[in-house]
Amino acid sequence: MTEKIIEYVEKFVKLTDDERQQIGHCFKEVKIKKRQFIVQPNFTTKHRNYVYKGAFRAFVVGDGGQDHTINFAIDDWWITDYNSYIFQQPATMFVVALEDSVILQIDYETEQELKRQNHKFETFFRIIAERGLAFQQRRIISNLIHTAEERYENYVSKYPQIVQRVPQYALASFLGMTTEFLSRIRNKRVTKKS
Template sequence: MEQYKNILENISKYVTLNEEETEKLIGIIRTTKIKKRQFIDQPNYVCQYRNYVVKGSFRSYFIDNEGKEHTVQIAIEDWFVSDFYSYITQTPATLFVEALEDSTIFQMTYDDIEGLCKEIHGLSEYFRITTERAFAFSRKRALSNLSMTAEERYLEILERYPNIVKRVPQKVIASYLGFTPEFLSKIRKNLTSKT
């Protein structure tokens, strides 16, 4: 039970599961080790798993028609990561989901989660809440990209997620924020000169 401590604590922030429900949830979890640069989702394949990051970090991204990468999500411990559109609709993925470090994840299949959610109201509630929060965050990020300067967006991620900025390669941070690594270096240099 100790190995599931983090995910169970995450769930308990939102809902309460009894012992039997907890055992059923643990019964559908598969622990998987992922090497740095390994993909857990790729375009044209249906995303079968909801992935919970136990240890490590990931990014999800797409490649545009000109071959440029655009990072849409960065995930570290205690976060879920997948091509969520593919997972929820069970249609082919459009994103790559790649490990940025050697990582460990808990994987739960779409069918297993759907089955348990029909049976366990608390679990259904948990996934509803976390999906809504992810949607709200995605909407906030889209608005930030439209209304904030590049420097303000960098300062926001620096303030909210200092761990991510320290661990994730700068080219990934730049891609996530919508600019080049060179432009990010310029922003960081400007901020350093202001202090």
């Protein structure tokens, strides 16, 4: 089951058999039931999570109680509260399973050790951080430039697999709109004026 992680890492750095073994052993398989939390506010996030199978949602709860989706992750994606994980400080986010799922977890200390021991692993984590950064940058741009409807259309065309698997209210809060408004966009029946 850790083969998928190894395969993933090898997209970015070539490994020897020993190294493949080594990194494989650092990840633990964990089964997560639907609605179960893997990250909660005020607890320091101890793991970086690779989704082997399933779907997750990261969100924060605003002062008014409304929740805002920060990220989704389905098969072959990573999910974590990065501010909590990389600085080892209390989380502000929740991460919850949207389906029964299987994840592969590496813990913080183990990851540090891997990076310290072997240049290649350092490279791997550098690359995924850079790609994450570039990805977030694109999202910020999209949110600044586009209207709610455009954001939805873009997201559907880029990530149809995610749109199919996540509830509408979660998608709406990810795209920065209410579930009612997204419902209206989807049904192309925009409020008419009085």
